[in-house]
Amino acid sequence: MLELRGVQAGYGRIQALREVTLTVGGGEIVTLIGANGAGKSTTLMAVCGIVPAQAGEILFEGESLHGLSPEAIVRRGIVQVPEGRRIFPRLSVLENLELGAFLRRDAAGIRRDLDHVMELFPILADRRRQPGGTLSGGEQQMLAISRALMARPRLLLLDEPSLGLAPLVIRQIFAIIRRINAEGTTVFLVEQNANQALKLAHRGYVLENGRTVLADTAERLLDNEDVKRAYLGI
Ligand code: ATP
Numbered sequence: 001m002l003e004l005r006g007v008q009a010g011y012g013r014i015q016a017l018r019e020v021t022l023t024v025g026g027g028e029i030v031t032l033i034g035a036n037g038a039g040k041s042t043t044l045m046a047v048c049g050i051v052p053a054q055a056g057e058i059l060f061e062g063e064s065l066h067g068l069s070p071e072a073i074v075r076r077g078i079v080q081v082p083e084g085r086r087i088f089p090r091l092s093v094l095e096n097l098e099l100g101a102f103l104r105r106d107a108a109g110i111r112r113d114l115d116h117v118m119e120l121f122p123i124l125a126d127r128r129r130q131p132g133g134t135l136s137g138g139e140q141q142m143l144a145i146s147r148a149l150m151a152r153p154r155l156l157l158l159d160e161p162s163l164g165l166a167p168l169v170i171r172q173i174f175a176i177i178r179r180i181n182a183e184g185t186t187v188f189l190v191e192q193n194a195n196q197a198l199k200l201a202h203r204g205y206v207l208e209n210g211r212t213v214l215a216d217t218a219e220r221l222l223d224n225e226d227v228k229r230a231y232l233g234i
Helices: 040-048 070-076 093-100 107-120 122-126 137-149 167-182 194-200 218-223 225-232
Strands: 002-011 014-024 029-034 055-060 078-081 155-159 186-191 203-208 211-217
Touching (some): 014 029, 014 040, 029 167, 040 155, 078 137, 107 122, 122 137, 167 186, 167 194
Parallel strands (some): 014 211, 029 186, 029 203, 078 155, 155 186
Antiparallel strands (some): 002 014, 002 055, 203 211
């Protein structure tokens, strides 16, 4: 579904991505793990068209995303849940969710999807009139994921959904990601929490200094001595 071949990208003179090569197949959960500053967020930004790839290729369902605006990429079915949630704190939960459906015109489908995300995260139904900024960190992450789902993604990009959350809340969020995937959405998950991410994913890649240096099934990566030492604290 998604293929990155030798992608390079950066910010001015800082080359954040030197050689990122990976694939995400339809129906999979694929995770990209790596240390702080390895280039995980930049990889997602390149896929979304926010940080342009300077070299290499990014293909979605066989077609290059080169030169497409972020909006055009969302229309193709790629939607990101950014690091730090980035919900609109003054808008209500419901308004945040409605903004996720900004590019859609199918009112009946939007209503159905609203019911669906509130069923996935019942707390959002309870808090629907409350400003997003008054939610807890975990609830804001639920809102950010739900807002992305309101755009009807075929490929959902998640940037560190576990960041700053308590272990119990992380387990809840990851269980919902598994369910979203089981319901048919392909997931590309970027995480520093390698242990949880590899337990959830089918396959994984390790990113070091802007290069994908290791690719394997999640199960084998969990068992890999280098990965254990560098990323799992074992
Ligand atoms: P983290 O887990 O801390 O988010 P990451 O693996 O997602 O790390 P990136 O955020 O992609 O890494 O950063 C990769 C490199 O690009 C780092 O050296 C970082 O300092 C740099 N960088 C990221 N964003 C910018 C920016 N807006 N301007 C300049 N440099 C940036």
